[in-house]
Amino acid sequence: xxxxxxNIGKGSxxxxxxxxxxxxxxxxxxxxxxxxxxxxFFGIWQLLCATGFDLFINFQLVPAPTEVAKATLEFFTxxxxxxxxxxxxxxxxxxxxxxxxxxxxxxxxxWFEAFEDLLLPPLELLRPIxxxxxxxxxxxxxxxxxxxxxxxxxxxxxxxxxxxxxxGVESTLSDTVLIRVGQCLGARPWHIFKHIxxxxxxxxxxxxxxxxxxxxxxxxxxxxxxxxxxxxxxxTWESYVTSNYPPIxxxxxxxxxxxxxSSWIVSRATGALMPWRxxxxxxxx
Amino acid sequence: MxxxxxxxxxxxxxxxxxxxxxxxxxxxxxxxxxxxQLGIRPGEFACLxxxxxxxxxxxxxxxAGFIKPTAxxxxxxxxxxxxxxxxxxxxxxxxxxxPWKTTFQNIELGLKIRGLSKPSxxxxxxxxLNRVGLYKHRNSxxxxxxxxxxxxxxxxxxxxxxxxxxxxxxxxxxxxxxTRHMMQELLLDIWEDLKTTVIxxxxxxxxxxxLGDRLYIMGVQPGHIKAELPIRLSRPRHFDDxxxxxxxxxxxxxxxxxxxxTLKSMEAG
Numbered sequence: 001x002x003x004x005x006x007n008i009g010k011g012s013x014x015x016x017x018x019x020x021x022x023x024x025x026x027x028x029x030x031x032x033x034x035x036x037x038x039x040x041f042f043g044i045w046q047l048l049c050a051t052g053f054d055l056f057i058n059f060q061l062v063p064a065p066t067e068v069a070k071a072t073l074e075f076f077t078x079x080x081x082x083x084x085x086x087x088x089x090x091x092x093x094x095x096x097x098x099x100x101x102x103x104x105x106x107x108x109x110x111w112f113e114a115f116e117d118l119l120l121p122p123l124e125l126l127r128p129i130x131x132x133x134x135x136x137x138x139x140x141x142x143x144x145x146x147x148x149x150x151x152x153x154x155x156x157x158x159x160x161x162x163x164x165x166x167x168g169v170e171s172t173l174s175d176t177v178l179i180r181v182g183q184c185l186g187a188r189p190w191h192i193f194k195h196i197x198x199x200x201x202x203x204x205x206x207x208x209x210x211x212x213x214x215x216x217x218x219x220x221x222x223x224x225x226x227x228x229x230x231x232x233x234x235x236t237w238e239s240y241v242t243s244n245y246p247p248i249x250x251x252x253x254x255x256x257x258x259x260x261x262s263s264w265i266v267s268r269a270t271g272a273l274m275p276w277r278x279x280x281x282x283x284x285x
Numbered sequence: 286m287x288x289x290x291x292x293x294x295x296x297x298x299x300x301x302x303x304x305x306x307x308x309x310x311x312x313x314x315x316x317x318x319x320x321x322q323l324g325i326r327p328g329e330f331a332c333l334x335x336x337x338x339x340x341x342x343x344x345x346x347x348x349a350g351f352i353k354p355t356a357x358x359x360x361x362x363x364x365x366x367x368x369x370x371x372x373x374x375x376x377x378x379x380x381x382x383x384p385w386k387t388t389f390q391n392i393e394l395g396l397k398i399r400g401l402s403k404p405s406x407x408x409x410x411x412x413x414l415n416r417v418g419l420y421k422h423r424n425s426x427x428x429x430x431x432x433x434x435x436x437x438x439x440x441x442x443x444x445x446x447x448x449x450x451x452x453x454x455x456x457x458x459x460x461x462x463x464t465r466h467m468m469q470e471l472l473l474d475i476w477e478d479l480k481t482t483v484i485x486x487x488x489x490x491x492x493x494x495x496l497g498d499r500l501y502i503m504g505v506q507p508g509h510i511k512a513e514l515p516i517r518l519s520r521p522r523h524f525d526d527x528x529x530x531x532x533x534x535x536x537x538x539x540x541x542x543x544x545x546x547t548l549k550s551m552e553a554g
Binding site for chain 2: 183184186195199274277278
Protein backbone atom coordinates (compact mmCIF):
# COMPACT_ATOMS: atom_id res chain seq x y z
CA UNK A 1 0.00 0.00 0.00
CA UNK A 2 1.67 3.18 -1.12
CA UNK A 3 1.35 6.19 1.08
CA UNK A 4 0.47 9.17 -1.03
CA UNK A 5 0.36 12.76 0.03
CA UNK A 6 -3.41 12.79 -0.22
CA ASN A 7 -3.69 10.16 2.56
CA ILE A 8 -2.29 12.59 5.07
CA GLY A 9 -3.94 15.75 6.27
CA LYS A 10 -2.54 19.05 5.16
CA GLY A 11 -1.68 20.04 8.72
CA SER A 12 0.18 16.82 9.42
CA UNK A 13 3.87 17.17 10.11
CA UNK A 14 4.42 14.22 7.79
CA UNK A 15 2.66 15.86 4.86
CA UNK A 16 5.72 17.54 3.44
CA UNK A 17 8.08 14.61 3.59
CA UNK A 18 5.40 12.36 2.14
CA UNK A 19 4.96 14.72 -0.80
CA UNK A 20 8.65 14.60 -1.49
CA UNK A 21 8.89 10.83 -1.27
CA UNK A 22 5.71 9.61 -2.90
CA UNK A 23 5.56 9.52 -6.65
CA UNK A 24 2.49 7.45 -7.43
CA UNK A 25 3.08 7.41 -11.19
CA UNK A 26 6.55 6.06 -11.52
CA UNK A 27 8.93 5.32 -8.70
CA UNK A 28 6.38 4.12 -6.15
CA UNK A 29 5.75 1.00 -8.19
CA UNK A 30 8.50 -1.48 -7.47
CA UNK A 31 8.17 -3.41 -10.75
CA UNK A 32 8.53 -0.16 -12.66
CA UNK A 33 11.57 0.73 -10.60
CA UNK A 34 13.13 -2.63 -11.41
CA UNK A 35 12.38 -2.45 -15.13
CA UNK A 36 13.78 1.05 -15.19
CA UNK A 37 17.01 -0.19 -13.65
CA UNK A 38 17.41 -2.76 -16.41
CA UNK A 39 16.50 -0.26 -19.17
CA UNK A 40 19.09 2.15 -17.82
CA PHE A 41 21.72 -0.56 -17.71
CA PHE A 42 21.25 -1.61 -21.34
CA GLY A 43 20.70 1.99 -22.47
CA ILE A 44 23.97 3.20 -20.99
CA TRP A 45 25.78 0.20 -22.43
CA GLN A 46 24.37 0.86 -25.92
CA LEU A 47 25.29 4.52 -25.62
CA LEU A 48 28.86 3.75 -24.60
CA CYS A 49 29.29 1.43 -27.58
CA ALA A 50 27.60 3.79 -30.05
CA THR A 51 29.76 6.73 -29.04
CA GLY A 52 32.91 4.56 -29.02
CA PHE A 53 33.68 5.52 -25.45
CA ASP A 54 37.40 5.26 -24.76
CA LEU A 55 38.60 6.73 -21.52
CA PHE A 56 40.82 4.21 -19.74
CA ILE A 57 38.05 1.65 -20.33
CA ASN A 58 37.57 1.06 -24.03
CA PHE A 59 34.12 0.24 -25.40
CA GLN A 60 35.09 0.41 -29.09
CA LEU A 61 35.43 -3.35 -29.48
CA VAL A 62 32.74 -4.29 -26.96
CA PRO A 63 29.68 -5.77 -28.69
CA ALA A 64 26.70 -3.47 -28.30
CA PRO A 65 23.41 -4.80 -26.87
CA THR A 66 21.97 -4.83 -30.41
CA GLU A 67 24.81 -7.07 -31.64
CA VAL A 68 24.37 -9.32 -28.63
CA ALA A 69 20.65 -9.48 -29.35
CA LYS A 70 21.45 -10.57 -32.89
CA ALA A 71 23.80 -13.28 -31.66
CA THR A 72 21.15 -14.39 -29.17
CA LEU A 73 18.59 -14.62 -31.95
CA GLU A 74 20.96 -16.75 -34.00
CA PHE A 75 21.68 -18.95 -31.02
CA PHE A 76 18.02 -19.53 -30.31
CA THR A 77 17.09 -20.19 -33.95
CA UNK A 78 19.78 -22.88 -34.13
CA UNK A 79 19.61 -25.60 -31.47
CA UNK A 80 19.93 -23.86 -28.10
CA UNK A 81 18.33 -26.50 -25.88
CA UNK A 82 21.10 -29.01 -26.08
CA UNK A 83 23.49 -26.38 -24.70
CA UNK A 84 21.12 -25.06 -22.07
CA UNK A 85 20.13 -28.56 -21.03
CA UNK A 86 23.70 -29.81 -20.60
CA UNK A 87 24.68 -26.71 -18.62
CA UNK A 88 21.58 -26.93 -16.47
CA UNK A 89 22.18 -30.60 -15.69
CA UNK A 90 25.80 -29.97 -14.70
CA UNK A 91 24.91 -27.03 -12.47
CA UNK A 92 21.95 -28.74 -10.83
CA UNK A 93 23.80 -31.97 -10.18
CA UNK A 94 26.85 -30.14 -8.83
CA UNK A 95 24.60 -27.94 -6.71
CA UNK A 96 22.61 -30.86 -5.32
CA UNK A 97 25.76 -32.70 -4.29
CA UNK A 98 27.40 -29.56 -2.91
CA UNK A 99 24.43 -28.34 -0.91
CA UNK A 100 23.63 -31.69 0.69
CA UNK A 101 27.26 -32.26 1.57
CA UNK A 102 27.66 -28.66 2.75
CA UNK A 103 24.63 -28.83 5.03
CA UNK A 104 25.53 -32.22 6.51
CA UNK A 105 29.18 -31.36 7.13
CA UNK A 106 28.29 -27.85 8.28
CA UNK A 107 25.85 -29.16 10.87
CA UNK A 108 28.40 -31.70 12.12
CA UNK A 109 31.12 -29.07 12.34
CA UNK A 110 28.83 -26.57 14.03
CA TRP A 111 27.38 -29.03 16.52
CA PHE A 112 30.32 -31.29 17.47
CA GLU A 113 33.67 -29.96 18.50
CA ALA A 114 35.43 -33.15 17.36
CA PHE A 115 34.09 -32.73 13.83
CA GLU A 116 35.18 -29.12 13.81
CA ASP A 117 38.73 -30.14 14.71
CA LEU A 118 38.82 -33.03 12.26
CA LEU A 119 37.13 -31.49 9.24
CA LEU A 120 37.53 -27.77 9.28
CA PRO A 121 41.31 -27.33 8.88
CA PRO A 122 41.59 -29.15 5.53
CA LEU A 123 38.38 -27.56 4.28
CA GLU A 124 39.62 -24.09 5.18
CA LEU A 125 42.78 -24.88 3.25
CA LEU A 126 40.81 -25.86 0.14
CA ARG A 127 38.28 -23.05 0.37
CA PRO A 128 40.32 -20.20 -1.19
CA ILE A 129 41.32 -22.26 -4.22
CA UNK A 130 39.49 -20.91 -7.27
CA UNK A 131 37.55 -23.33 -9.45
CA UNK A 132 39.83 -22.74 -12.45
CA UNK A 133 42.82 -24.02 -10.50
CA UNK A 134 41.02 -27.37 -10.15
CA UNK A 135 40.89 -28.01 -13.89
CA UNK A 136 44.12 -30.01 -14.23
CA UNK A 137 43.30 -32.13 -11.20
CA UNK A 138 39.71 -32.58 -12.32
CA UNK A 139 41.05 -34.03 -15.58
CA UNK A 140 43.38 -36.35 -13.71
CA UNK A 141 40.97 -37.42 -10.98
CA UNK A 142 37.69 -38.02 -12.72
CA UNK A 143 36.86 -40.82 -15.16
CA UNK A 144 35.27 -38.49 -17.72
CA UNK A 145 34.83 -34.81 -18.51
CA UNK A 146 31.19 -34.81 -17.40
CA UNK A 147 31.95 -35.80 -13.81
CA UNK A 148 34.90 -33.37 -13.74
CA UNK A 149 32.57 -30.55 -14.75
CA UNK A 150 30.02 -31.48 -12.09
CA UNK A 151 32.85 -31.49 -9.59
CA UNK A 152 33.98 -27.99 -10.55
CA UNK A 153 30.49 -26.47 -10.34
CA UNK A 154 29.99 -28.16 -6.99
CA UNK A 155 33.21 -26.60 -5.67
CA UNK A 156 31.60 -23.20 -6.22
CA UNK A 157 28.41 -24.09 -4.37
CA UNK A 158 29.90 -26.15 -1.56
CA UNK A 159 31.84 -23.60 0.47
CA UNK A 160 29.19 -20.91 0.86
CA UNK A 161 26.70 -23.58 1.97
CA UNK A 162 29.21 -25.13 4.36
CA UNK A 163 30.33 -21.90 5.98
CA UNK A 164 26.80 -20.48 6.30
CA UNK A 165 25.60 -23.71 7.88
CA UNK A 166 28.45 -23.75 10.39
CA UNK A 167 27.85 -20.11 11.27
CA GLY A 168 24.10 -20.61 11.51
CA VAL A 169 24.44 -23.52 13.93
CA GLU A 170 27.04 -21.69 15.98
CA SER A 171 25.04 -18.50 16.25
CA THR A 172 21.95 -20.42 17.37
CA LEU A 173 24.02 -22.22 19.98
CA SER A 174 25.32 -18.88 21.18
CA ASP A 175 21.77 -17.70 21.91
CA THR A 176 21.79 -18.57 25.61
CA VAL A 177 18.13 -17.79 26.17
CA LEU A 178 16.84 -20.07 23.43
CA ILE A 179 19.03 -22.95 24.57
CA ARG A 180 17.93 -22.43 28.17
CA VAL A 181 14.30 -22.37 27.06
CA GLY A 182 14.82 -25.84 25.64
CA GLN A 183 16.63 -27.12 28.72
CA CYS A 184 13.82 -25.94 30.99
CA LEU A 185 11.35 -27.90 28.92
CA GLY A 186 13.35 -31.04 29.56
CA ALA A 187 15.03 -31.08 26.17
CA ARG A 188 17.91 -33.50 25.64
CA PRO A 189 20.57 -32.52 23.08
CA TRP A 190 18.63 -34.21 20.30
CA HIS A 191 15.52 -32.12 21.05
CA ILE A 192 17.57 -28.94 21.22
CA PHE A 193 19.04 -29.85 17.87
CA LYS A 194 15.70 -30.60 16.28
CA HIS A 195 13.52 -27.85 17.73
CA ILE A 196 16.00 -25.02 18.22
CA UNK A 197 19.25 -25.41 16.31
CA UNK A 198 17.82 -26.58 12.99
CA UNK A 199 15.14 -23.89 12.62
CA UNK A 200 17.42 -21.29 14.21
CA UNK A 201 20.14 -21.84 11.66
CA UNK A 202 17.79 -21.99 8.69
CA UNK A 203 18.02 -18.31 7.71
CA UNK A 204 21.78 -18.61 7.55
CA UNK A 205 21.66 -21.91 5.65
CA UNK A 206 19.17 -20.38 3.23
CA UNK A 207 21.50 -17.52 2.42
CA UNK A 208 24.30 -20.02 1.90
CA UNK A 209 22.08 -21.96 -0.49
CA UNK A 210 21.22 -18.82 -2.44
CA UNK A 211 24.84 -17.72 -2.71
CA UNK A 212 25.89 -21.28 -3.53
CA UNK A 213 23.39 -21.45 -6.38
CA UNK A 214 24.87 -18.31 -7.89
CA UNK A 215 28.40 -19.59 -7.40
CA UNK A 216 27.62 -22.86 -9.16
CA UNK A 217 26.73 -20.86 -12.30
CA UNK A 218 29.75 -18.70 -11.65
CA UNK A 219 31.93 -21.78 -12.11
CA UNK A 220 30.13 -22.98 -15.22
CA UNK A 221 32.43 -21.36 -17.81
CA UNK A 222 35.40 -22.74 -15.91
CA UNK A 223 33.87 -26.19 -15.78
CA UNK A 224 32.88 -26.23 -19.42
CA UNK A 225 36.43 -25.52 -20.54
CA UNK A 226 36.51 -29.30 -20.14
CA UNK A 227 33.45 -29.79 -22.35
CA UNK A 228 34.00 -31.10 -25.85
CA UNK A 229 30.81 -29.90 -27.53
CA UNK A 230 27.90 -28.56 -25.54
CA UNK A 231 27.08 -26.04 -22.88
CA UNK A 232 26.48 -22.34 -22.50
CA UNK A 233 29.84 -21.93 -20.81
CA UNK A 234 31.44 -23.96 -23.58
CA UNK A 235 30.02 -21.61 -26.24
CA THR A 236 31.33 -18.63 -24.31
CA TRP A 237 34.80 -20.10 -24.02
CA GLU A 238 34.79 -21.37 -27.62
CA SER A 239 33.74 -17.95 -28.96
CA TYR A 240 36.63 -16.37 -27.14
CA VAL A 241 39.04 -18.86 -28.67
CA THR A 242 37.65 -18.05 -32.13
CA SER A 243 37.51 -14.27 -31.45
CA ASN A 244 33.75 -14.11 -32.07
CA TYR A 245 32.77 -11.54 -29.51
CA PRO A 246 28.97 -11.08 -29.50
CA PRO A 247 28.28 -14.73 -28.47
CA ILE A 248 30.66 -14.29 -25.52
CA UNK A 249 28.52 -11.52 -24.12
CA UNK A 250 25.40 -13.50 -24.91
CA UNK A 251 26.81 -16.48 -23.04
CA UNK A 252 27.70 -14.26 -20.11
CA UNK A 253 24.23 -12.77 -19.98
CA UNK A 254 22.59 -16.15 -20.39
CA UNK A 255 24.57 -17.51 -17.47
CA UNK A 256 23.74 -14.40 -15.47
CA UNK A 257 20.06 -14.83 -16.27
CA UNK A 258 19.90 -18.53 -15.43
CA UNK A 259 21.97 -17.94 -12.31
CA UNK A 260 19.74 -15.12 -11.12
CA UNK A 261 16.59 -17.13 -11.88
CA SER A 262 17.77 -20.21 -10.03
CA SER A 263 19.00 -18.15 -7.06
CA TRP A 264 15.58 -16.52 -6.97
CA ILE A 265 13.90 -19.92 -6.95
CA VAL A 266 16.15 -21.09 -4.12
CA SER A 267 15.51 -17.97 -2.10
CA ARG A 268 11.73 -18.28 -2.63
CA ALA A 269 11.72 -21.96 -1.75
CA THR A 270 13.73 -21.48 1.42
CA GLY A 271 11.62 -18.44 2.31
CA ALA A 272 8.51 -20.61 2.12
CA LEU A 273 10.07 -22.91 4.71
CA MET A 274 10.34 -20.00 7.16
CA PRO A 275 6.88 -18.44 7.47
CA TRP A 276 7.86 -16.91 10.81
CA ARG A 277 10.22 -14.44 9.19
CA UNK A 278 9.07 -10.98 8.30
CA UNK A 279 11.45 -8.64 6.59
CA UNK A 280 10.72 -4.94 6.73
CA UNK A 281 13.15 -2.74 4.90
CA UNK A 282 13.69 0.98 5.04
CA UNK A 283 11.30 2.60 2.63
CA UNK A 284 9.10 -0.46 2.20
CA UNK A 285 5.38 0.04 2.42
CA MET B 286 -6.94 -28.86 36.73
CA UNK B 287 -8.19 -30.17 40.06
CA UNK B 288 -5.97 -33.26 39.89
CA UNK B 289 -3.00 -31.03 39.29
CA UNK B 290 -3.92 -28.91 42.26
CA UNK B 291 -3.74 -31.84 44.67
CA UNK B 292 -0.48 -33.03 43.20
CA UNK B 293 1.04 -29.55 43.23
CA UNK B 294 0.35 -28.69 46.83
CA UNK B 295 2.65 -31.40 48.17
CA UNK B 296 5.63 -30.76 45.96
CA UNK B 297 7.85 -27.81 45.38
CA UNK B 298 9.95 -27.39 48.55
CA UNK B 299 13.08 -25.44 47.69
CA UNK B 300 16.03 -25.53 50.03
CA UNK B 301 19.11 -23.41 49.51
CA UNK B 302 22.06 -24.20 51.78
CA UNK B 303 25.25 -22.15 52.14
CA UNK B 304 25.16 -21.13 48.51
CA UNK B 305 28.04 -19.01 47.22
CA UNK B 306 29.00 -18.04 43.71
CA UNK B 307 32.07 -16.23 42.56
CA UNK B 308 33.44 -15.60 39.12
CA UNK B 309 37.08 -15.14 38.31
CA UNK B 310 37.88 -12.36 35.94
CA UNK B 311 41.43 -11.32 35.09
CA UNK B 312 42.78 -13.11 38.14
CA UNK B 313 40.37 -11.28 40.43
CA UNK B 314 37.68 -12.98 42.40
CA UNK B 315 34.30 -11.41 41.97
CA UNK B 316 31.92 -12.63 44.67
CA UNK B 317 28.37 -12.54 43.38
CA UNK B 318 26.50 -14.41 46.09
CA UNK B 319 27.65 -15.29 49.57
CA UNK B 320 26.26 -17.84 51.98
CA UNK B 321 22.68 -17.80 50.83
CA GLN B 322 20.45 -19.74 53.14
CA LEU B 323 16.75 -20.04 52.55
CA GLY B 324 13.87 -22.44 52.49
CA ILE B 325 10.74 -22.02 50.43
CA ARG B 326 7.70 -24.08 51.35
CA PRO B 327 5.63 -25.99 48.83
CA GLY B 328 3.07 -23.73 47.21
CA GLU B 329 4.67 -20.55 48.49
CA PHE B 330 4.96 -17.44 46.34
CA ALA B 331 8.42 -16.09 47.16
CA CYS B 332 9.76 -12.83 45.77
CA LEU B 333 13.44 -12.03 45.50
CA UNK B 334 13.72 -8.28 45.62
CA UNK B 335 16.83 -6.17 45.33
CA UNK B 336 18.70 -3.52 43.42
CA UNK B 337 20.47 -4.38 40.22
CA UNK B 338 23.70 -6.21 40.82
CA UNK B 339 22.53 -7.97 43.97
CA UNK B 340 22.69 -11.34 42.28
CA UNK B 341 18.96 -12.09 42.35
CA UNK B 342 18.94 -13.38 38.80
CA UNK B 343 22.06 -15.41 39.51
CA UNK B 344 20.27 -17.01 42.42
CA UNK B 345 17.36 -17.90 40.18
CA UNK B 346 19.72 -19.30 37.55
CA UNK B 347 21.24 -21.53 40.23
CA UNK B 348 17.85 -22.95 41.14
CA ALA B 349 17.18 -23.47 37.44
CA GLY B 350 20.49 -25.30 37.13
CA PHE B 351 21.84 -22.99 34.42
CA ILE B 352 24.95 -22.28 36.47
CA LYS B 353 26.77 -24.17 39.19
CA PRO B 354 27.52 -22.79 42.65
CA THR B 355 31.06 -22.34 43.94
CA ALA B 356 29.92 -23.68 47.31
CA UNK B 357 26.68 -24.94 48.80
CA UNK B 358 23.72 -26.52 47.06
CA UNK B 359 20.08 -26.20 46.07
CA UNK B 360 17.52 -28.96 46.46
CA UNK B 361 13.99 -29.17 45.15
CA UNK B 362 11.97 -31.75 47.08
CA UNK B 363 15.22 -33.13 48.53
CA UNK B 364 16.69 -33.65 45.06
CA UNK B 365 19.96 -31.78 44.55
CA UNK B 366 19.96 -29.62 41.42
CA UNK B 367 22.68 -30.48 38.93
CA UNK B 368 21.18 -29.33 35.66
CA UNK B 369 18.09 -27.68 34.16
CA UNK B 370 14.94 -29.74 33.92
CA UNK B 371 11.23 -29.57 33.20
CA UNK B 372 10.46 -29.82 36.93
CA UNK B 373 11.56 -26.19 37.22
CA UNK B 374 9.68 -24.03 34.75
CA UNK B 375 11.34 -20.76 33.81
CA UNK B 376 9.88 -17.51 32.54
CA UNK B 377 12.52 -15.22 31.12
CA UNK B 378 12.65 -11.47 31.18
CA UNK B 379 13.23 -11.30 27.43
CA UNK B 380 10.58 -12.53 25.06
CA UNK B 381 11.69 -16.08 24.67
CA UNK B 382 9.12 -17.89 22.57
CA UNK B 383 10.78 -19.82 19.78
CA PRO B 384 10.23 -17.53 16.77
CA TRP B 385 9.69 -20.47 14.40
CA LYS B 386 6.86 -22.03 16.38
CA THR B 387 3.29 -20.87 16.73
CA THR B 388 1.83 -20.12 20.15
CA PHE B 389 0.40 -23.61 20.30
CA GLN B 390 3.62 -25.30 19.19
CA ASN B 391 5.67 -23.29 21.67
CA ILE B 392 3.48 -24.31 24.58
CA GLU B 393 3.21 -27.88 23.39
CA LEU B 394 6.97 -28.40 23.14
CA GLY B 395 7.61 -29.58 26.70
CA LEU B 396 4.78 -32.12 26.48
CA LYS B 397 6.03 -33.30 23.11
CA ILE B 398 9.51 -33.84 24.52
CA ARG B 399 7.96 -35.78 27.40
CA GLY B 400 6.26 -37.99 24.82
CA LEU B 401 2.61 -37.14 25.48
CA SER B 402 0.17 -38.22 22.78
CA LYS B 403 -1.13 -35.63 20.37
CA PRO B 404 -4.74 -35.58 21.67
CA SER B 405 -3.68 -35.15 25.30
CA UNK B 406 -1.24 -32.42 24.30
CA UNK B 407 -3.97 -30.60 22.46
CA UNK B 408 -6.39 -30.90 25.34
CA UNK B 409 -3.95 -29.58 27.92
CA UNK B 410 -2.56 -26.77 25.77
CA UNK B 411 -5.96 -25.58 24.57
CA UNK B 412 -7.21 -25.58 28.15
CA UNK B 413 -4.38 -23.27 29.18
CA LEU B 414 -4.71 -21.14 26.05
CA ASN B 415 -8.37 -20.54 26.88
CA ARG B 416 -7.42 -19.80 30.43
CA VAL B 417 -5.10 -16.93 29.50
CA GLY B 418 -7.17 -15.69 26.55
CA LEU B 419 -4.79 -16.77 23.83
CA TYR B 420 -6.90 -19.43 22.16
CA LYS B 421 -7.62 -17.38 19.08
CA HIS B 422 -3.89 -16.65 18.75
CA ARG B 423 -2.91 -20.30 18.96
CA ASN B 424 -1.72 -20.38 15.36
CA SER B 425 0.05 -17.02 15.43
CA UNK B 426 3.80 -16.70 15.36
CA UNK B 427 5.49 -14.75 18.17
CA UNK B 428 6.13 -11.73 15.95
CA UNK B 429 2.39 -11.38 15.57
CA UNK B 430 1.81 -11.19 19.33
CA UNK B 431 2.10 -8.23 21.69
CA UNK B 432 4.65 -8.33 24.50
CA UNK B 433 1.95 -9.15 27.05
CA UNK B 434 0.64 -12.02 24.95
CA UNK B 435 4.14 -13.40 24.51
CA UNK B 436 4.74 -13.39 28.25
CA UNK B 437 1.37 -15.03 28.88
CA UNK B 438 2.34 -17.74 26.43
CA UNK B 439 5.74 -18.10 28.15
CA UNK B 440 4.09 -18.56 31.54
CA UNK B 441 1.73 -21.16 30.15
CA UNK B 442 4.59 -22.90 28.36
CA UNK B 443 6.26 -23.41 31.73
CA UNK B 444 3.09 -24.31 33.65
CA UNK B 445 1.74 -26.85 31.19
CA UNK B 446 4.52 -29.23 32.28
CA UNK B 447 3.23 -29.05 35.89
CA UNK B 448 6.62 -28.03 37.31
CA UNK B 449 7.37 -28.29 41.03
CA UNK B 450 8.65 -24.73 40.96
CA UNK B 451 7.98 -21.84 38.64
CA UNK B 452 10.99 -19.54 38.34
CA UNK B 453 10.28 -16.06 37.03
CA UNK B 454 13.03 -13.61 36.19
CA UNK B 455 11.50 -10.12 36.03
CA UNK B 456 8.95 -11.43 33.55
CA UNK B 457 6.91 -8.22 33.37
CA UNK B 458 9.75 -5.70 33.40
CA UNK B 459 9.54 -5.01 29.67
CA UNK B 460 5.78 -4.43 29.68
CA UNK B 461 3.94 -1.14 29.99
CA UNK B 462 2.37 -0.33 33.38
CA UNK B 463 -1.20 -1.21 32.37
CA THR B 464 -0.27 -4.56 30.89
CA ARG B 465 1.96 -5.28 33.86
CA HIS B 466 -0.91 -4.91 36.32
CA MET B 467 -3.11 -7.15 34.21
CA MET B 468 -0.39 -9.75 34.03
CA GLN B 469 0.17 -9.67 37.78
CA GLU B 470 -3.52 -10.29 38.42
CA LEU B 471 -3.59 -13.03 35.82
CA LEU B 472 -0.56 -14.71 37.35
CA LEU B 473 -2.09 -14.65 40.83
CA ASP B 474 -5.32 -16.00 39.43
CA ILE B 475 -3.58 -19.01 37.87
CA TRP B 476 -1.31 -19.52 40.85
CA GLU B 477 -4.23 -19.62 43.27
CA ASP B 478 -5.57 -22.51 41.24
CA LEU B 479 -2.36 -24.47 40.85
CA LYS B 480 -0.50 -23.50 44.03
CA THR B 481 2.81 -24.16 42.36
CA THR B 482 5.79 -22.85 44.29
CA VAL B 483 6.89 -19.60 42.63
CA ILE B 484 10.21 -17.81 42.93
CA UNK B 485 9.73 -14.41 41.40
CA UNK B 486 12.64 -12.06 40.85
CA UNK B 487 11.90 -8.36 40.60
CA UNK B 488 13.30 -4.95 41.44
CA UNK B 489 9.81 -3.48 41.67
CA UNK B 490 8.78 -3.19 45.34
CA UNK B 491 5.09 -2.81 44.60
CA UNK B 492 5.10 -5.86 42.38
CA UNK B 493 6.85 -7.95 45.01
CA UNK B 494 4.40 -6.99 47.78
CA UNK B 495 1.38 -7.38 45.54
CA LEU B 496 2.35 -10.88 44.44
CA GLY B 497 4.31 -12.50 47.23
CA ASP B 498 3.66 -14.50 50.35
CA ARG B 499 7.18 -13.76 51.42
CA LEU B 500 9.82 -11.26 50.34
CA TYR B 501 13.51 -11.90 50.41
CA ILE B 502 15.23 -8.56 50.25
CA MET B 503 18.72 -8.84 48.90
CA GLY B 504 21.77 -6.72 49.59
CA VAL B 505 24.83 -6.08 47.47
CA GLN B 506 28.60 -6.58 47.61
CA PRO B 507 28.46 -9.51 47.69
CA GLY B 508 24.84 -10.52 47.14
CA HIS B 509 23.18 -11.77 50.31
CA ILE B 510 19.75 -12.05 51.87
CA LYS B 511 19.39 -8.92 53.92
CA ALA B 512 15.87 -9.38 55.23
CA GLU B 513 12.95 -11.74 55.03
CA LEU B 514 9.46 -10.32 55.22
CA PRO B 515 6.18 -12.25 55.24
CA ILE B 516 3.33 -10.49 53.45
CA ARG B 517 0.07 -11.20 55.22
CA LEU B 518 -2.26 -9.33 52.89
CA SER B 519 -5.39 -11.37 52.30
CA ARG B 520 -5.91 -13.28 49.09
CA PRO B 521 -7.25 -13.13 46.45
CA ARG B 522 -5.58 -9.80 45.88
CA HIS B 523 -6.74 -7.11 43.51
CA PHE B 524 -5.20 -3.98 42.18
CA ASP B 525 -7.19 -1.88 44.68
CA ASP B 526 -5.25 -3.52 47.50
CA UNK B 527 -2.14 -1.61 46.44
CA UNK B 528 -3.88 1.56 47.63
CA UNK B 529 -4.61 0.29 51.16
CA UNK B 530 -2.81 1.70 54.20
CA UNK B 531 -1.41 -1.71 54.99
CA UNK B 532 0.10 -1.97 51.55
CA UNK B 533 1.56 1.51 51.66
CA UNK B 534 3.12 0.86 55.07
CA UNK B 535 4.73 -2.31 53.79
CA UNK B 536 5.95 -0.42 50.75
CA UNK B 537 7.60 2.19 52.97
CA UNK B 538 9.18 -0.46 55.17
CA UNK B 539 10.67 -2.33 52.19
CA UNK B 540 11.74 0.89 50.55
CA UNK B 541 13.76 1.92 53.62
CA UNK B 542 15.39 -1.47 53.76
CA UNK B 543 16.33 -1.49 50.10
CA UNK B 544 17.37 2.15 49.81
CA UNK B 545 20.67 1.66 51.56
CA UNK B 546 21.59 -1.22 49.21
CA THR B 547 20.58 0.73 46.14
CA LEU B 548 22.89 3.55 47.21
CA LYS B 549 25.70 1.08 47.71
CA SER B 550 25.17 -0.47 44.30
CA MET B 551 25.01 2.99 42.70
CA GLU B 552 28.31 3.97 44.26
CA ALA B 553 29.87 0.75 43.06
CA GLY B 554 28.69 1.76 39.58
